Amino acid sequence: MSQDSSPAGGLGVALLGSELRVLFRRTRTIAMLGALAAIPILLAVAVRITTGGDSGRGPAFLGDITQNGLFVSLTSLVVAIPLFLPLTVxxxxxxxxxxEAGLGTLRYLLVAPAGRIRLLVVKYIGAAAFCLAGTLVIVIFGAIIGALLFPVGPVTLLSGQTVGVADYAGRMLMMALxxxxxxxGLSAxxxxxxxxxxxxxGAMAATIVLSTAAQILGQLPQLAFLQPWLFTTYWLGFADFLRSPVSFDNFQSNGLLQLGYVVVFGFLAYGRFATKDILS
Structure with a gap:
């Protein structure tokens, strides 16, 4: 049994490695990651220019940035989640x-033989890896540009407690996760x-439109019964990591909701892909 599963496992790992290399070497992917990195940079530079480093000027969140550059990452995530991250994802x-179908390479991937289930899983893992990479790019570049342009020091949480830089860095990584x-769910x-x-x-546009539509539906009081089921419902719930003690309620609810979308749309994707004629 191990002799049969080993080649399949090796093929899966090789296929995943190839997918990740192709994805992150693609000019379009690099450009999108660059655009995400530009969000905290432009935000920090704009705040620096408009406030001149004066924490007494501008809206409250601008004052937070000028007082502590570590808030650049947090503010950039809030700005990126509604539009920029869903767009790139x-x-x-x-x-x-x-x-792959448009390029005519899909049939060769399946003849390899990669297998339809294995190919779907690898493609999804690649999309999930981009979600992580895009989020980390915003957080890391936000921390770098924030440290370069503004003071950095202990952070006051939403619950009023003050934590050190190392503690806050751990919280930011949890927010990125x-x-x-x-x-x-959007990836699925x-x-x-x-x-x-x-x-x-067409597939890209439809995915982006659905992301925007879900966010709009979530803001309509008349459709409040839908909100617990929308994949966008908990997108801003990472604020719980800025409290002490940290509450994991939204984290768990969000994880279960996204898992539901992954399972449902994963099965739908397989049901469609398993019967799709890719050789004609």
Whole structure:
């Protein structure tokens, strides 16, 4: 039995390694990561120029940044979550299968033999890896530019306690993990849509539009009954990591919700992909 599973496992690892190399060497991916890195940089520079480093000027969140550069990462995440992160994730997830079909390489991947389930899993892991990479880029570049332009020191949490830089750095990593998990449901939706077409631009656009629509639906009081089921419901719940003690209620609820989307749309993607004629 081990002799049969070893080649399959080796093929899966090799396929995943190849997928990650292709994904993160692609010019489009590098450009999107660069655009995400530009969010905290532009934000910090804009705050520096408009306030001149004076913490008494501007809205409250600008004052927080000028007092402590570590808030650049947090503010950048808040700015990126509604539009920029879903946009880039939609591009990557929507391209997973449709991109290969459009290029004519999908049939060769399956003849390899990669197997349809294995290929779907590898493509999804690649999209999830981009979610993590994109989030970390925002957090890391936010911390760097914040330290360069503003003072850095102990951070006052939302609950009033003050923590050191190392403690806050750990909390920011947890926030990055939270945001990554928040985007897994969208990635699964994009994977499913990508199996429906051979036009990657259409799959990308549909995924991004659904992300925007879900956020709009979540703001309508008349549709409050839908809010617990929308994959965007807990996207901003990472503020719990700025309290002491940390509450993991939103983290658990968000994880279960995203897992539900991954399972449902993963099965839908397989159901579509398993019957899809990719040789004609």
């Amino acid at each position: 939609g591009v990557v997830a929507g391209d997973t299968i449709a991109g 939270y945001v990554t998990i928040s985007l897994l 939706i994009g994977l499913f849509i990508s199996t429906l077409t051979s036009v990657p631009v």
